[in-house]
Structures are given as structure tokens and as C-alpha cells.
Amino acid sequence: MNWYAVRALYRFEMARFWRTALQSIVAPVIATSLYFVVFGAAIGSRMTSVEGVPYGAFIVPGLMMLSLLTQSIANASFGIYFPRFAGTIYEILSAPVSPLEIVLGYVGAAASKAILIALIILATATLFVPLRIEHPFVMVGFLVLTAVTFSLFGFLIGLWADGFERLQLVPLLVITPLTFLGGSFYSIDMLPPVWRALSLANPVVYLISGFRWAFFGHSDVSIGVSLAMALAFLVLCLIGVTWIFRTGYRLKS
Amino acid sequence: MPPIISIASLSKVYASGHNALKNISLDIDKGEIFALLGPNGAGKTTLISIVCGIVTASAGSVRVDGHCIQKDYKAARKAIGLVPQELTTDAFETVWATTGFSRGLFGLPPDPAHIERVLRDLSLWDKRDSRIMTLSGGMKRRVLIAKALAHEPRILFLDEPTAGVDVALRQDMWRLVRKLRDGGVTIILTTHYIDEAEEMADRVGVIRNGEIILVEDKAELMRKLGRKQLTLQLDAPLAALPPALAGHSLALAPGGRELVYTYDTKGEAGLTGLLADLGAAGIGFHDLHTSQSSLEDIFVDLVKERA
Numbered sequence: 417m418n419w420y421a422v423r424a425l426y427r428f429e430m431a432r433f434w435r436t437a438l439q440s441i442v443a444p445v446i447a448t449s450l451y452f453v454v455f456g457a458a459i460g461s462r463m464t465s466v467e468g469v470p471y472g473a474f475i476v477p478g479l480m481m482l483s484l485l486t487q488s489i490a491n492a493s494f495g496i497y498f499p500r501f502a503g504t505i506y507e508i509l510s511a512p513v514s515p516l517e518i519v520l521g522y523v524g525a526a527a528s529k530a531i532l533i534a535l536i537i538l539a540t541a542t543l544f545v546p547l548r549i550e551h552p553f554v555m556v557g558f559l560v561l562t563a564v565t566f567s568l569f570g571f572l573i574g575l576w577a578d579g580f581e582r583l584q585l586v587p588l589l590v591i592t593p594l595t596f597l598g599g600s601f602y603s604i605d606m607l608p609p610v611w612r613a614l615s616l617a618n619p620v621v622y623l624i625s626g627f628r629w630a631f632f633g634h635s636d637v638s639i640g641v642s643l644a645m646a647l648a649f650l651v652l653c654l655i656g657v658t659w660i661f662r663t664g665y666r667l668k669s
Numbered sequence: 670m671p672p673i674i675s676i677a678s679l680s681k682v683y684a685s686g687h688n689a690l691k692n693i694s695l696d697i698d699k700g701e702i703f704a705l706l707g708p709n710g711a712g713k714t715t716l717i718s719i720v721c722g723i724v725t726a727s728a729g730s731v732r733v734d735g736h737c738i739q740k741d742y743k744a745a746r747k748a749i750g751l752v753p754q755e756l757t758t759d760a761f762e763t764v765w766a767t768t769g770f771s772r773g774l775f776g777l778p779p780d781p782a783h784i785e786r787v788l789r790d791l792s793l794w795d796k797r798d799s800r801i802m803t804l805s806g807g808m809k810r811r812v813l814i815a816k817a818l819a820h821e822p823r824i825l826f827l828d829e830p831t832a833g834v835d836v837a838l839r840q841d842m843w844r845l846v847r848k849l850r851d852g853g854v855t856i857i858l859t860t861h862y863i864d865e866a867e868e869m870a871d872r873v874g875v876i877r878n879g880e881i882i883l884v885e886d887k888a889e890l891m892r893k894l895g896r897k898q899l900t901l902q903l904d905a906p907l908a909a910l911p912p913a914l915a916g917h918s919l920a921l922a923p924g925g926r927e928l929v930y931t932y933d934t935k936g937e938a939g940l941t942g943l944l945a946d947l948g949a950a951g952i953g954f955h956d957l958h959t960s961q962s963s964l965e966d967i968f969v970d971l972v973k974e975r976a
Binding site for chain 1 (some may be wrong): 685742747759766774775
């Protein structure tokens with residue numbers, strides 16, 4: 417195992433994060449604060465609690481998951497797409513690095529950044545609402561599992577994209593709607609039966625539900641199903657990445 | 670001594686159908702400077718890219734320092750440093766960070782002393798904290814070389830290393846390449862500047878349309894294929910070549926004041942006979958000069974011949 421290479425790739429990607437610290441850290445803090453102003457203070461003050469949890473606190477897991485998904489995908493997809501775009505990918509392809517080591521470096525860094533931002537959001541949220549985390553280990557487990565899975569997914573997008581437009585296509589047109597409709601700001605039990613049934617086809621529902629269970633001890637779907645769905649998506653992404661490295665798709669002529 | 674790179678029956682057909690390499694076999698000896706010459710699109714970069722692992726071969730095999738580039742790719746790649754043709758750099762990184770990154774990528778622990786040595790050798794030490802985007806084209810080229818040398822490779826591929834750089838930098842690079850060779854590094858360079866190959870290379874390979882048409886020791890190539898010309902300034906103009914000189918490869922220049930004798934390097938013995946025959950024919954001359962074809966002339970002739 418070429419751990420020096422994994423470390424080099426990881427540090428290189430993290431350096432990019434710290435170079436743009438203002439955008440990386442301040443932006444999610446401001447966005448979260450705005451969500452709390454709008455949903456917590458303005459709308460939330462007129463809403464009763466959801467499943468016994470004050471609305472302001474109820475949306476925290478959803479907000480964290482929203483950022484976790486978008487940040488994981490954005491960081492990982494940009495991380496691998498940019499060297500392809502700039503041509504610097506030659507160095508990685510000609511280095512004694514295995515596909516696993518490349519994935520560990522890029523996905524590890526993307527997941528770390530996304531987790532860091534999610535934790536910043538959690539810290540910001542505590543300034544606005546009282547929070548309790550009933551199952552902190554499950555919370556951390558879900559955080560890591562989701563960040564790794566969606567960083568892998570972002571990595572796939574970064575390999576598939578042949579332009580900046582495609583790089584934005586899936587996050588904007590697929591992930592953001594799925595996240596908003598996945599129960600970030602509501603419980604799917606609040607929906608009419610038809611919409612609830614339809615929502616169960618949205619994989620993000622299981623992630624948010626499981627994450628919320630870790631916070632408050634109850635969820636829209638059982639924690640076991642949530643975990644199984646998250647693991648299934650992880651396996652799918654791993655299969656995709658393995659196939660790409662085996663075939664050299666978009667990487668090698 | 671076994672070759673440090675052994676290429677056997679290598680072919681590459683791209684998805685577009687373009688047949689970039691056709692059954693190429695080539696051995697590179699340890700410690701030599703090998704110049705790969707060829708016109709644009711001949712297959713030089715494809716060949717280098719396959720050896721370095723950037724492009725997948727359609728058929729054939731490559732061994733680097735005894736390691737198969739497919740089965741034992743890590744060991745093979747560790748031995749290689751690559752300076753690509755394009756100035757592809759991480760614009761926002763500093764010179765120091767990007768060079769250290771390359772060393773780590775090739776599986777070596779940080780060694781600030783080595784990185785400092787490389788940067789000093791390439792006159793980049795003063796720029797170590799500069800972002801690459803702020804450097805000139807020539808400096809960026811040096812950064813690429815520094816990155817390729819960061820992991821102390823035993824083989825260095827230089828793909829058009831002096832394209833677009835000024836004369837001073839070219840000479841700096843030539844000095845560095847010689848120093849590396851003296852330190853035991855095998856150098857494979859592609860270049861459009863034939864004088865560069867003439868100046869530097871121990872052996873020359875010519876590739877055209879995906880085929881190696883010649884591999885030869887440079888001095889031997891110059892000896893075999895080089896031509897020389899001896900021009901004699903005559904005391905008195907001649908109207909025509911005397912029949913007594915018909916046996917020599919002579920031409921009378923317009924005006925009849927110059928005789929031009931063309932010979933290959935193996936034909937130097939004929940000079941004595943020519944001078945004797947000129948004396949016997951009563952043809953005197955007051956000055957003479959010789960010229961020799963360059964590697965560039967040989968290269969152009971070779972490429973034209975096979976076209």
C-alpha cells in the first residue's frame with residue numbers, strides 16, 4: 417500500500433479546502449443561519465412541534481444532511497474532474513498508485529471536508545436551538561457512511577463529466593430536489609398517503625430518516641432499513657468506481 | 670547488460686481507429702541518452718504514454734527495469750519520471766508544495782533536502798513559495814522537470830523539454846540532462862530540435878507513421894548516412910570537367926570556378942586520389958573548404974525516403 421501517495425492526494429485536496437476557507441466555512445455558516453431565520457424564527461414560530469421535537473431542532477439533521485450530500489458530491493467531483501480538465505491527471509496515472517489508493521485520497525478528503533462542514537452547521541445550529549443527540553455513535557456512523565458514499569458518487573460524476581455543465585448537472589437536477597423532497601424540512605408522515613408512498617422511492621429519505629433517528633430516537637422509516645439503504649448505495653458506488661478503474665473509462669485512451 | 674526498457678511488438682489502435690503504433694520493438698540501454706525523433710503525429714508521445722502508464726497498449730509488452738508495466742506497474746512506474754509536453758501544472762499550488770506532492774505520490778517519504786537540491790539545480794529555489802500561475806512559461810517547464818525528479822527516478826522521459834523555451838534555459842537543461850546521465854539516469858527525449866538530439870544523444874531512434882524506421886548510435890548514424898562536401902576554389906575557370914576526373918563524384922559549379930566533391934564518410938580515402946588526379950590534369954586551386962550534413966539533414970532525408 418502506497419500510504420505516502422494517499423497522504424499526498426489527501427493533503428493536496430485538503431489544501432484546496434483551506435485555500436478557500438472563506439467560501440468553504442463561512443458560506444455554510446451563513447446559509448445555516450439564514451435557514452434558521454426563515455424556517456426556525458419566521459415559519460417555525462407558527463408551527464407546532466413535529467413528533468414532539470421543536471421545529472427548529474427538527475430540521476437540524478435535514479440541514480446537516482443537505483450540506484453533507486451536496487458538499488460530498490461537489491468536493492469529490494471537482495477534485496477528480498479538475499486534474500482531468502487541466503491535464504495534471506497525467507501525474508496520477510503515471511504514478512505507482514493503485515485505484516484504491518487514488519479513491520482513498522480523493523474520497524477521504526472530500527468526505528472529511530463534508531463532515532467538517534456538517535459539524536460546523538451543527539455547531540451553528542446550537543446557537544439557535546436547543547439540541548440533543550440520543551445516539552451520538554449512530555449519528556457519527558451515519559455522518560461518515562453518508563459522506564463516504566456520496567463522495568464516491570461525486571467521484572463517479574467527476575469521472576463521467578466531460579465539461580463543467582455536466583459536473584453541475586446531477587447535483588443540481590437530481591440531488592438537490594431529492595434532498596429537499598427527502599424530508600429535510602418535514603416528516604414524510606406529514607404527507608398524504610400517495611406522496612408518502614412516492615417519497616419512499618427517494619433514497620435520500622432513508623438517509624435523513626436514519627440521521628434524524630440518531631438525534632431524536634424516532635424516524636419515518638426504521639433505522640435498520642435506513643442503514644441497509646445507505647450500505648446498498650455505498651456498494652453500488654464502489655462497483656461503479658471499480659468498473660471505471662478496470663476499464664480506464666474517461667481516464668485512459 | 671539487460672536493457673532498462675524493453676518494448677516488444679507494441680501496437681496501439683485508438684478508439685477512433687487511428688493506428689498510432691505498429692508493432693514497435695525497441696530496447697533502451699541503461700545510462701544512455703536516447704533521442705526519439707519523428708514528425709508531428711508520428712507516435713512519439715503515444716509510445717512514451719504507454720511506457721508511463723497513461724495510455725493502454727492494444728498489443729505487445731513493455732518491461733521497465735525488468736518489471737512488466739501491466740502486472741508489476743508499481744515497481745515499473747517508480748523507476749520513471751515524466752516531463753510531459755504540455756505545460757500542465759496546478760496553477761494555485763506553490764513550487765515547493767507541488768514538488769513535494771510529486772515525491773509523495775511516488776511513494777517516498779518527505780525529503781526537504783532533496784527537494785531543495787532539485788529546485789536549486791533548476792534555478793527554482795528563489796521561486797519556491799511562488800504560486801505556479803505567477804511563473805513564466807520557461808519557469809513552469811522547470812517546475813515540471815522538478816516534479817519529475819522529485820522521486821529520484823532512474824529513467825527520465827522528456828517529451829519536447831525545450832519547446833518554447835529561450836536559448837539560455839535550453840542550455841541549462843542540456844547541462845542538467847548531462848549531469849543526470851552522469852549520475853546514472855537513463856534519459857529518453859523527444860524533440861523537434863534535431864540539433865538538440867545531435868548535441869545530446871548517444872543513440873537516435875526515428876519514428877514515422879507509428880513505425881520505428883531506424884535506431885542507431887548517433888556517431889555511427891552520422892558516419893553511415895552523413896555526407897561531406899569538399900569545395901575547391903580553382904585558379905582558372907573550367908569550361909567542363911576533364912575526362913580524367915570522370916571517376917570522381919565531382920560537380921562543376923556555375924561559372925566554372927568551383928569544383929564540388931561529394932563523398933560519404935566512408936569515402937574519405939578517395940580524396941587522395943582526387944588530389945593526385947587534379948595535379949596530373951594541371952588543375953590548380955587556391956582555397957578549399959569542407960562541409961558536413963547535420964543530423965537534421967539525415968533526419969529529413971530519412972523521413973522523405975520512407976514517405
